[in-house]
Amino acid sequence: MGKGIKCGIAAKKAMYYAKDNHPPIVSEKTWEKAQRKLEDMRAERAKHSVIQEFTEENYPYMNHIFCAKCGWPLKPRVYSHGHRLSWDCSGQKRGTKKFCTGIHVLDNDLRKMEIEGNRYFSETVDRYGEVHLKHVGERTWKNKYKKKKFNHKELYPELNEENYPYYKRLYCARCGSRLGRYISHGTVRWICSSYKRKGQAKCPGVRIPDEIIKEWNLPDGKIYIMGKEDKNGEKHYSYTSESAL
Template sequence: MRVRIIEPIKSPELKRKRVCAYARVSTASDAQGESLENQTIYYQSLIESNPEYEYVGVFADQGITGTKGERPAFQEMLALAREQKIDLILTKSISRFARNTTIVLELVRELKNLDVEIVFEKENISTMNGDGEIMLTVLSSFAQEESKSASDNIKWRYRRKFEKGELAINATRFLGYDKDEYGDLVINPMQAEIVERIFNDYISGMGTFVIAKELNAEGVLTVAGGQWHPSTVLNILKNEKYKGAAKLQKTYIKDHLTKKKCINHGEVDSYFIEDNHSPIVTREMWEEAQQVMLQRAEAKGNMADAKEKYQNRYLLTGMLFCSKCGAPLRRRVWNSKYASKKIVWQCSTYIIEGKKSCPGTVIEDITVSKLTIKQKTVVEEVIKHGQKYYRYSGKS
């Protein structure tokens, strides 16, 4: 008798799906941070407890809006999917995945072509179902409109604040000020010394490059803790907050999808508040710094923006010229911190380059203001019997 052993038929092992999850919160607040942590724990447990799933990971972005595609964890997940290392993506809802309808549909179609399924738990939608794309189009449009509504509400609240003169300023982003317990700007004495020094050096003839170089050589750090650059110095000189004023809504967000920040050239309302807080430099010193910028821009031929902004600030700007070198006279305030301050018009070559380049011409504002000057005029100093007199002639 022959006995033949019949071995049991082995059923082929089912290939486990490689599964990951995506989670996102739009702000970095503690409450939402906890929510993100809870989502991560939830999805990891959900995937690892399913014998049909192979855990790939939970990709989480914190403090990043869903209207943009450049989320680091999101992009890392997409890269793995494109390398065909993911079969299934779980996510809480369409709005967590992306709020932009176009982004949602483009990614769904791309991943679907790679045989990567996305499941949106809240809406109970799988991208591999026949009606999935139709439902996605409708629901993601709602998510996008919800994002727009939230953005509009935030803008409205800020406008109401600005109209009331309430500031929304981050004092950690510019030098010289802190905020008190009421949210008001108060002078930081140590930082204010640096600001004053920059204004004094600039008005005395030093350029932004030299100022930045000296500050770096002395180990003085910017408010962000970095190195000084000419542009950093220039931004301080242009900042109206140092004379105690505040201009609100200098920038605006173009739209809720791109979140692109644009400089406000009149596209939306802006608000200017005089005497809002304690100044670090006098108004006269701040204005003089703007005049220096104007003169230097004129000397370099970069007058397009500067001239438009400042050419009408004083009636005699650009009208008076030095008889010795032909350079424009610039309005200056002598002893600006004291009661005995004097306003004069002085040769810009002398101010910037010193007496080696030009002996200079200077005339008091009170003297020249008595004249009726309607054309460009050369001012010449004449000494007679030990007294100074002036002679004027047309520049042409």
């Protein structure tokens, strides 16, 4: 009888099974070895799944890792409901892929490395299509390259009360955290800082385009913003002022 892989819905566990005399693609021994490898990988990912406060004590390489393509620092990105952390090119984040195609480095991979001083990361692909991380020291990188200039000050106003009269007064209505300005792919948004740092496990968060806020005639005091989607997937935003609470 043939061999295959079956996923039991109740247990959600892969099982080796035989069906319809189909010749096996892999042996049962090879399949079991692969399952053990997958379990080891899942355990390794889970080991550092708790996102800590972003300090150099918790993440010694913080502020010392850069994208080798553009020279901009790698910044933390929390995803998968707050259980995954990567360090992504801030140059691509602030600009577009035309500015830099960027790099995405898993936190688990960084923890395995001995990083001293500032390091510039790039990726190489071997003949089998496997992607490998490579990093060089600051002096080596700067001997060949310079940090790309992103003229975002011409594209986006400086972050102050003259340009954004409300920027110190915006709060998430769900958790009460401040909203911070983030520029991503050419768009200015205000995002819940708690959600940004710790993911959806901490707060579902709110992400609101700056152009929406500019249309509002906001009162004085703190502004608590709520965002939601309707049944058609369209986003709607509302706010409550501190005086109305």
